[in-house]
Amino acid sequence: MTKHYVMLADTTRCINCKACVVACRAEWETPLGFSRDWVKEVELEKADGTPQVMLFPGRCQHCDDAPCIESCPSGAAFKREDGMVLQDNCICSGCELCVPACPYEARWLNPETSKINKCTYCQPRIDEGLAPACVLTCVGRALIFGDKNDPESEVSRLLNDKDKKWERLTTDTVNIGPNHYYYTDGVALPDEVMPKQPEKHIANKVLENVVNPVGALGVGGMLATFIGAGLMKLMSRRNEVNTDNNQEEK
């Protein structure tokens, strides 16, 4: 059966130690000031005036209906059959259209490579049978990763545990099938971690603007600029690749 990878975060076990953040940085050499994963510390005030703190480790939610893929004009953003939303570095033009499209703010432009960077669920490690770097290092073992389609897997066991309610970060307006689950022991998910309303991706904008020819012209121009820039980048990258390839074969 096809695999279906999911990440589970038991927030009762998370201590905001940021081991996941640094492990990811070391594994994928992300530049300072940027990270593929994070831990949100949400400070709340209970009804009786006493403090409450909730912790939410997060990363790309590898959504079933990922708006980043739709918004990507070059096809660099794609989803594998096993659920991983990935990024093709050769194709990515760094146009950043996918960045505002993601309601979880999981995508960013790597200033060192001018490519979009994001969590891959450690796809290269998974493909070699290794755990994601964040899961491997997680001090509280709050992160659990695995194949939801395998009934024997830890994630299946946990998701099927009737005593535990695993929730996804979705709202009435943003429900795009994230593959990241959270357990809070019954405490309501705070607004601070809920997905933001994504800025509409280009396809939608175009459709809307058909009704408004002036707007359509504007968007058309914008598109032409983006696509032009993307193509230029692609061509120069292709030349580089070819050169590298030749060197490789020597």
Add this chain to the structure above:
Amino acid sequence: MSTLNNFDPSRRAFLGATMTGTALSIAGLPSQALARINAPHDSEKLKKTTEVFGFCDMCYWRCGLKIRSRDGRAVKIDGNPEHPNNWGVVCAKGNSGLMVSYAPNRLKYPMKRIGKRGAGKWKRISWEEALDTVAKNLTDIKTKHGPQALALIGHGSWEKPYHRLAHAFGTPNTTSPVFGLCCGPRGLSNMIITGRNLTGNETIDLENCKYFLMMGRNITESLHNGETLGWINGVANGAKVVYFDPRYSITAAKADEYYAIRPLTDHAFLLALIHVVIKEELYDKPFIAEQTQNFDELKERVQKYTPEWAAPITEVPADVIRRIAREMAEKAPSVFVYAPRRMTRSSNDFGTGMSITILNTLFGVWGKKGGVFTPIKYQVPEIELPEYKHAYIASRIETGGDFDYSEPDIPRDHIADEHGKFHRADGAGVMGRWPLANAQYGLTNEMWRAMAEQKPYPIRALMTAGGNGFLNSTNYDIIQKALETVDFYVASDVIPNEMNMYADILLPEASYLERYDDLQVGGAREGYVAVRMPAMKPLHDTRDAWTICKQLADRMDLGQYFPHDSIKELLDDRLKKAGSSLEAIEKVGILKIPRDDKINFPREYGQPLKIKTPSGMSKIEFIPAMLKQLGSDKALDYVEQVRPGKDEFHMTFGRIGFHTHARTQDNIWTADLMRENVLWIHPEPAKKRGITEGELVVVTDTSTGRSEKIKAKVTIRIRKDTIFMIHGFGHWDKRMTTANGQGAGDSNLASYARDPHVGSMSMGLSLVTVAKA
């Protein structure tokens, strides 16, 4: 395989066509993109690495590591899943260890001072010149003042050879901050009452514990991987957590009950708890009858400490104190009263520590499942060395973690005895001074004072191996005076800091990823010995501690104390005596003796607890005979603590999970998580002073007038009469390019007072004012 071999020209062409057509059919793009799901893509690849084993140097818990390397460079630090200190997990600090090795501002080669001491002007010199200079200066001082005129302060997982060198040189004055600045009072409490060591790598059966009473033990942020994971597992297994702290930490967020106890009053709460446990007969009666003594005396002494007495002092309601006692008794012996990690806070830390030990004993936790286990020890003999001629040395015992407070075999009543051997200048273990302080680790705070004041006898040379006297202590004036007073100061370290800026000679240590070190011999449920191997080629002209010390020893006719030709030979020699070899351990990183319930939990198998207290008793002593002899049994009684005046606050500080002490603020990866600390202040006093979130404020110690500037975090997570900041910030060494000038130094504001019984510091006695800067 090159990533580019997957390059598929046909796919590219297809893509190009798609792109040009996009403007016309933009809505169709998603399906086209999805159609390419299974086409080969140029995504990231895992690069090939080799793996070696080590143990961490980012804090003092020393987790087992498995380090990935490529082309002679360490690229990723993973945990060793076999190591009982961390079971494969590694925190943010441990993951950031790479940036110690790759720090551009590391100490890269030996240097000598060319400007005024402390001015930070250096000249590169050769190792020959550096070692010759150190040997000559130390020998001159020995000739002129005697060997005791050398002090050694070490703070790191590689300090051991320096202690040996100093002992061989003839001085008893070797010290590590662990006792006087950190865990001393609680280590001593357990040792003197029960004869057992319960600090370092704690031997608590966390997974099976059913009730944690945590006295400011912020286990999620003052973080030790294996301990924290064990605790989280224990909580997941249903343990109740009751947490006391003036600040709502992450641990408070994980607790079932949280009490913002008044600062410095834990002792009062604990005494009332003991009172209830005894009065309501909630204790483990057979255990108390068979394995303890002085119970009746204890009962009498806590008679007056009723919950009603404690409530107004601690602000913990009397009925809560009673309920906690009853709840714990119900779960006993699978309960644990958790002392804070650093217990140098109030003016009676020793009494606080004793109360915790007494409570744990009343609940019968020793040698029981869910309580405290008896560790198994891997026997790895030390090498045989000649006697240390000039000083009595408390041997550094490695088993049971590195914090064994075993009674040192030292006569206690002279500065120098009839054989002319000197006692410690800091007074640790010396009758008439600080007889209770551990002579193996000493009182680092008192050693600085001895240097600054040149009392009780002259200390003319200082050697440091890691550490930062300024930011890990308090009272910068004393530290500076000490550093300026000594005739010669040699510092060994990996990274620059304010203390080693004063050195006459700077010896650059290899980072812990570039070297071998002596073995890690520990005791957990399973016994173990672990190895540290180089994971990368040395980047600079550095050497490891053992090599530096041997080369110094050879120059001072002390070569017999370093009898091996290399550190590898030393490791192999020790391991062969333990029935293994260096070659064997390098393949697995750790050798273990499996856990054994019969040894770990003797009382579950009808076996009595093996007890031998420092007073020589074979029973747990509620009121230890040795304390009575010294008059220190009065430590058990509550002492009134300072209270802030109208405009003052209690000054508190603590840890966050991704910084260690004062040593990670310049690490670019941990600094990326938190560059500067902030001042936690409650909204009410903040409003009164017109202070808003993020605003710069000035915090002033009202007794010394010292002040620090820091940004405010206005939060209900702190008491109204208390402020808090994360420890270790406020660096001023310009070589620390990331940390320099960031945040405020809590150490500049913390109190320099001492616990009257132990001599350890009472850092929490400071009262401060806060105003807009």
